[in-house]
Amino acid sequence: MSLKSIGAKIFARYIRKKIDAWASKPEATQQKVFKELIDQAKDTKFGKDHDFGKIKTYRDFAEKIPVRDYEELKPWVDKMVAGEADVLWPGKPLYYAKTSGTTSGAKYIPLTKESMPTHINAARNAILCYIAETGNASFVDGKMIFLQGSPELDEKNGVKLGRLSGIVAHYVPSYLQKNRMPSWETNCIEDWETKVDAIVEETRNEDMTVISGIPSWVQMYFERLHQKTGQKVGDLFKNFELFIYGGVNYEPYRAKFENLIGRKVDSIELYPASEGFFAFQDKQNEKGMLLQLDSGMFYEFIKADEFFDENPKRLTIGEVETGVNYVMLISSNAGLWAYNLGDTVQFTSTKPYRVMVSGRIKHFISAFGEHVIAKEVEEAMQLATAQTKARISEFTVAPQITPENDELPYHEWFIEFEKEPEDLEAFRKILDKSLQEQNSYYFDLIEGKILQPLKIARVPSNGFQKYMKSIGKLGGQNKLPRLANDRKIAAVLEEIIEA
Structure with missing residues (x-):
């Protein structure tokens, strides 16, 4: 066993204890986050517009801050993008994660010096929880690939912008730099098909142990590997042990993946988005992902079947139930307030709080009143x-x-x-x-x-x-x-x- 894998096991046990500490007191953890967010943002333009100085309780907050999606928050975001400071959060953002919008064109989601570490730490902690649970850390010595967007960033009024996955690529820890693939040059290729072919050539002869990405695009990578080598992925990469994914439900793809790999491998589900890293799978045999209650985000929930009512009831973490479809709202240390992500979630557990993504509030079929999700x-x-x-x-x-x-x-x-x-x-x-x-x-x-x-x-x-x-x-x-x-x-x- 290498020194790196021994160190990973020790660190994993430490992080698991810290996670268990806040997960065991969810309401107190969320109340602490809530107070810190209000206090830090009270002197911003948004904070002054909404009387943050007078907010003492969550009910004060719910009365003063309406639920908004990106289009409704856009007037404040536009001021930030134009170069103003202290708009939604103190100072200026470190980055904007640029995503495709619906009615407003491109969306610019702020990432701040306070919020950026939560993205990085959650991804790291997901792997550490796996190590703490299974005792398996040998994969840290092999090569790891993260299929992601280009890390090349643009700039707008002094703030860098790009895809979230490209921004995160700048934060790969130094102890993983030698293990990480593909090369920086290949990662910068914009055309996806050209990029996948280049990744195949770079990785086909490497000792790949961890592969990560959205299942549909990892599937394309696996298919190209098979076309080039004629081998199952699991035979080509004999030490491939861990698949990390997010963005979509893996289950519909599982049978095809196991066929492409040729054997079963462990997997970790993540729930990242430009707006925050909300949850990750912390146990291999538990359904759902651990909601990140101590990561600079305050959560609210509205029952999905009440969401379009005139005044739907907003719930905090202590008021939710398992098996109910909720629209998830966040207020964050990136300056998003009572923000409707558009996602719907269901709680699979409340001790601790674990969620599964059930769909999008705008993505359902109800052409005949059926509301299929x-x-x-x-x-x-x-x-x-x-x-x-x-x-x-x-x-x-x-x-x-x-x-x-x-x-x-x-x-x-x-x-x-x-x-x-x-x-x-x-x-x-x-x-x-x-x-x-x-x-x-x-x-x-x-x-x-x-x-x-x-x-x-x-x-x-x-x-x-x-x-x-x-x-x-x-x-x-x-x-x-x-x-x-x-x-x-x-x-x-x-x-x-x-x-």
Whole structure:
């Protein structure tokens, strides 16, 4: 055992104890964070606009600060981007994480000297918790790859900006620099397909032990490795032990990954975003990810089915329940206040608080009042692939509201199979039955002959990659929406199917 792996085990036990300390007193931890945030920001423009000096309790805060998404917070962000200081948080940000917006074009999410370490420490602590639990630290001696955006940064009025993953690349600890891959030059390649090919050439003969990234893009890397070498990833990288992922649910991809790798490897799920690093999987056999209550973020939650009401009730950590779909709000030491991320989460545990991402508040199908969410379609897909031994590359679901020939409307599942089920009809029935069992509204619509059971449209090999490329979002942190209330994605996929 190397000195590095011995040191990692000692440090892992220390960090695990610190995490257990704050996780065991969640409400007190969040109250401490809340007071620190209000005190630090009371003299900012936003703090003065909202009477932070008079906020003594959470209820004061909820009365003075309305829930806002990026578009509603944009007037303050615009002042920061224009060069003003002390707007949402004291001073100027260290960086802006630039992401694609919806109605407002590019989004500039501030990262401050106080918030930046929380991104780095959470990613580190996820690995340390794994080491503390399993006792396995041998992988620290091998090569590690983090599939991410370009670390080359632009500048706007004295503040650097770029993709979050590219910004984080500047903070790789010195003790990992020799282990990290790909090279800086390869990481700077903008075209994703060219970049993946370059990564394959750099890594194919290395001792890769840890691989990290969004599953759909890691899958592309694994496929290119197999094409180049003819070997399973697990045979090529004999010491590959740990897959770290975030951004999307891994379960629909698991069967295909295990086929590409040729064996099972341990995995760690992360919940990072430009706005903060919210949670990570701290136990291999526990469902959900540990919510980061001590990382400069104060959390609020609104029940998803009440979110669009006129005055929905805002809840703090001590008021949530397991199994309920919540919209998650954050106030942070990056200067975001009662900020609606757009994500929905469910708590899998309250001792300690663990969450799973259930979808997006804007990404659901409710064309007929069914309100189907991502978690439900992903669980249905997981069940169908497990029972039929099928493997999928990617999928998305859209409503078909006006089918031809006087048919009843239905949900259309666009699926790219890596291995088709022997009986596609049986596969389809498992999907539909699972969805009915999970969602009573969908069940009622099927029973009441308002909807007919779902239909499957087969997408050809690499069809989803062609779609993402067609909209300029191939690779990086870009993710395919699981669900839509319209047929914008479906229309492009139909053209790919017919081509």
